[in-house]
Amino acid sequence: MRASLLGLLLGGLATAWAINPITIKGHKMFDANTKEQFFIKGVAYQPRNEGTGKNAVVDPLADAAACQRDAPLMKQLGLNVVRVYEVDPRKNHDACMKAFADAGLYLLLDIATPKFSINRKLPEYDVRLFSAYRATIDAFAGYPNTLAFIAGNEVTNDKTNTEASAFVKAVIRDTKQYIRHTKKRYIPVGYASNDDEFIRDAIKDYFNCGNEDEQTDFFGVNLYEWCGSSSFEKSGYADRTRDFSSYSKPVFLTEYGCNLVTPRPFTEVEALYSSQMTDVWSGGVVYEWTQENNRYGLVKIDTNTQHAEVLEDYNNLKSALTKASPKGVQMDAFNEQRQASSCPSKTDNWKAPLELPPTPSxxxxxxxxxxxxxxxxxxxxxxxxxxxxxxxxxxxxxxxxxxxxxxxxxxxxxxxxxxxxxxxxxxxxxxxxxxxxxxxxxxxxxxxxxxxxxxxxxxxxxxxxxxxxxxxxGPSGEFASVTSHLTPTLLVYTLLVAMLWHCL
Known part of the structure; x- marks a missing residue:
């Protein structure tokens, strides 16, 4: 009787919030329900408002109308993930997160923002930053379609500031512990790196070495090597794939989509979701959704009507994604366990210490x-x-x-x-x-x-x-009062999903 009532309750809630949990096993990602391998087909989503003050937070997940406009277009494009770089955890995000969930879209969220982030030149990790990160985690951990958090984006971007990586790695350690300690469902925490030739090997190993609690759950690369009608070998994608061929954590492109040739043909999509790359890479995130001054947009927003005009890049990407059919493995049949990386030695190009900053108290x-x-x-x-x-x-x-x-x-x-x-x-x-x-x-x-x-x-x-x-x-200081905006129904659903997932 109890089981049947639970089934009816879950059935009703699943209709309102139907999206499966994603889990990590070894160096791959899987749909926890279907057991199919999960490949990210994502887009960066951070519309800017040029009239907004420089210190203001532009939170795209607080704009319900924009999300409800964009989510169906993203679904038509064949996407399943949106990467958002900055939010205000004090705002309500229910409508946007529900709109994305209804469209089958998961959220990949950066917890560091321009105001609250590690300064690569003068790195510090203090109580204010830790409180801000916890507030963002609190605001989004309850949504079933929150896929993962990114603790830092290109913080160390060349050989002159490698020491800053120790501070980001400390953030990963502490946010992982915070999620495990306070949340019903564990949500992975990772890092997004640029592709600097002098540090690319050291930084990927640094974030995947040492104590398991300090290691990243996944590693992202912002990669713009493939421009126009290039190829797997010519672009450098083959080299980068070899770099990660034995990596023990999931790897994916946290940004891609070189625009030196426009309109972008997105010929890299075929390679990214083919057997050339799918054993190593878990997909990627195209940069970016809206047309901004840097000219990477897939759609253009009319500032008067707020209508989204589909651009040629959108149609080209849609054509490429429609042809992409990555062949993965079943979760139950996948048992490969790779060794974590050896920590990089200090060199003229890499100086990050293995000893990490303390948890801010x-x-x-x-x-x-x-x-x-x-x-x-x-x-x-x-x-x-x-x-x-x-x-x-x-x-x-x-x-x-x-x-x-x-x-x-x-x-x-x-x-x-x-x-x-x-x-x-x-x-x-x-x-x-x-x-x-x-x-x-x-x-x-x-x-x-x-x-x-x-x-x-x-x-x-x-x-x-x-x-x-x-x-x-929980967070302190200016974020001390931040709480999840989840409605009671969604809170019950999240708790039930967490309980059932714990029993799997």
Whole structure:
């Protein structure tokens, strides 16, 4: 009786939200229900609004009308994945996610945005970033058609900034743990790389080596080597396929579609979904849906009517995808287990350390703040409201670091050494420097040109602060109130799917 009731409930919900879970097994992806191998046929989806302020988030998954307009066109094109680069987790995304699900489209979502991302030149991974990433995961983990998260896109893009990869790999480690700890369904986390000749081998191995918890779940390549009517060998696709021939994780093109020749004939599609590549690659994502200033669009949006005009690139891609019929393997018959990569040695071209930054712990920073009698003042925080006071705070830290050791708040990327408070917010780092300065100079006053102020310590256990574990229960700070916008029906469905999938 219980089983039949459950079947009826699932049957009704499946009609409203009919999309199968996708799972990873070895270096391939599969439809968990049909057991067929899953090949990504995707498009990058990030319409821009040129009239929007430079600091505004353009969230395409909050525009219900646009999604309902575009999803059927994507289905007609033969797509099954949309890659979105930036969202605002505080907005409602139910309508767009439902529109895409109805069209058989999964979401590949970048959690790092221009505002919240690792800076390749001066990499840091702090409590603010970790909170932002958790908020985005919270906002989308409940949707059955969320396929995977991308933790970074071309962060390390050449041999001058390879150390930044350690920070992205730490994000992968922590977001994987967060999803496992807080979500009913595990959603993979990966990385999207460019194709720089000097680092391509090292970076793919770096993200697939070491402890399993630190390894990427998949690896993406933004590849634009095939231009016009090229070929598998001439384009370099054959070389890149050989590069990944023994890779232990799924690999796919997170961007492709060179536009040096227009209209694009998309002759690479035939190779991508043929036996030349399907044992190594799990498909790819065409760049991009809407026509923007860079001229990669498949459709053009009329700014007055919001009508989508299909361009010649759309028709050419449709023709190519219609002919594409990748031959995969059945999940139950696939048992190949490949070894993880060996970690790359440091060279002149590759300097990322194997030691990763610590997981940002807001609780540790809070403990430190609550132990101090001299902290950053409101003047410092309010000096430049557009940057949360970071100009004034940065100048104060630079000045103090010339007189006292700053190893506790900084990172030595070459050595892979990270300070005990290197992940704290700038104002907390400055408070710690004030504390150290006054501790070393008993005659110093808690003023520092008004950028410091006295505080009444709330605790007396400073030595224990660095050992306090990070918060894995949800986002903090400006994202503390972010919750999933899923309707009760969808929440029930997601929970049931997670329970059934756990029992498979």
């Amino acid at each position: 807001e609780k540790a920073c809070q403990c430190m703040r609550d132990n101090l009698g001299c902290v950053t003042s409101d003047k410092a925080l309010n000096t430049d409201s557009s940057t949360n006071g970071t100009n004034a705070i940065g100048k104060q830290m630079d000045a103090l670091c010339g007189t006292i050791p700053c190893k506790d708040i900084s990172s030595d990327m070459e050595k892979g050494a990270y300070g005990i408070y290197s992940f704290c917010a700038p104002q907390d780092k400055l408070s710690w420097l004030y504390h150290l300065y006054i501790h070393n100079d008993k005659n110093a006053k808690c003023d520092f040109d008004g950028y410091a102020q006295l505080a009444a310590p709330k605790r007396n256990d400073l030595s224990s602060c660095p050992t306090i574990a990070p918060n894995m229960e």
